[in-house]
Amino acid sequence: MSALPGVKALVFDVFGTVVDWRSGIARDARTFLARHGKADVDPHAFADAWRKRYQPAMEEVRSGRRPFTRLDVLHRENLDGVLRDHGIDAAGIAAEELDWLNRAWHRLDPWPDTIPGLIRLKARHFLAPLSNGNILLLANMAKRAGIPWDAVLGAEAAQAYKPQPEAYLRTAEILGLKPEQVALVAAHNGDLAAARKTGLKTAFVLRPTEHGPHQATDTRAEQDWEVVANSFEDLADRLGC
């Protein structure tokens, strides 16, 4: 007996829920910083600083002040700012090297339970990302890490950034499903709340170290989500997969 009756597709938040962005960005930032005489910079703090610019950059698009711009471009612009804050002038660095670091977002590793859980879930559900990442980013990540998506939807398809309602509703429409036939899996209460408002079902998966060992947000389910799980394998158990 499934905890999500009538649900045909599971769609997933990616950064933090499927993959561990903080460790992955820190890994490649460490290499980059050492090469540029900044081995003293904490690469995890660098990752946090880069991520901190994520929401404000998307807000320019959500507000309509800027036309839809894909995340690879926003990440690259934000990188210039983070480097500047750390005393590094991006203008003095080869474009290929900056692009390599920017593509660290394509090279993030899944949490250890992600792939085993998705393989089980895939037998009974249609699986796709519902991420603010662009198609290329998500597809490169999936190819490298072996993430078994049935379709790699990216923000280009919806032309909207979560938590805008269009991001959820257009995803359901592309999948040919009613909102209540789609469930969002996410480690973030805010994402789930926005999805629920548009009619999607919701599954919370706890990721207690997304923001490092002292994480203070999203440490528990803050609403009565249809499913609450501790890992993707636990989610598969709860969905009877």
Add this chain to the structure above:
Amino acid sequence: MSALPGVKALVFDVFGTVVDWRSGIARDARTFLARHGKADVDPHAFADAWRKRYQPAMEEVRSGRRPFTRLDVLHRENLDGVLRDHGIDAAGIAAEELDWLNRAWHRLDPWPDTIPGLIRLKARHFLAPLSNGNILLLANMAKRAGIPWDAVLGAEAAQAYKPQPEAYLRTAEILGLKPEQVALVAAHNGDLAAARKTGLKTAFVLRPTEHGPHQATDTRAEQDWEVVANSFEDLADRLGC
């Protein structure tokens, strides 16, 4: 030594090149026709009649007379017309049953060499469809048949139908590549000619029975395409995969 130096992504025409649409549509049409007292209708002729309405329906979109409309919708409209031509009134048939037949386009089988060839090609290239099919159609087809795409691009992403130049150019852009870093694999000389005009590289794969045993079109390469192959396995051989 690859026959396509500098090419990072292979993108594929799907209907006819990757899958055998005529046999698949005939298989499900046979079931449908028998159920509605029309067992005398040749299901392959029915498939051909349905397919014949494909280009005119897309031409309404290409010309700008109609806003972008995904292929599932065009197929469904065309089905009403084909049924009418065969003396069947779609209004008298349950919507679920018509939708089942319409989704025969999601249930097409690959040619026998398709999957073995794609698995070999995938080790060295990024693989994606470049089809007029919509994302859901292509993703359902891939899930059912085990087609190992790295990204399921659909016509929604480009918002254009081949052979419009935008269909090719926006695909390259989504993949973060220059047109010459992308090669189209197709069984149709016209599709390859349009791709070449936009700067893509080209690979012709012969599919001599796409239109049945008496096929008269696309029986040979009509230009000096970068690669000419007899199957996807032959293509993998020629690309050194």
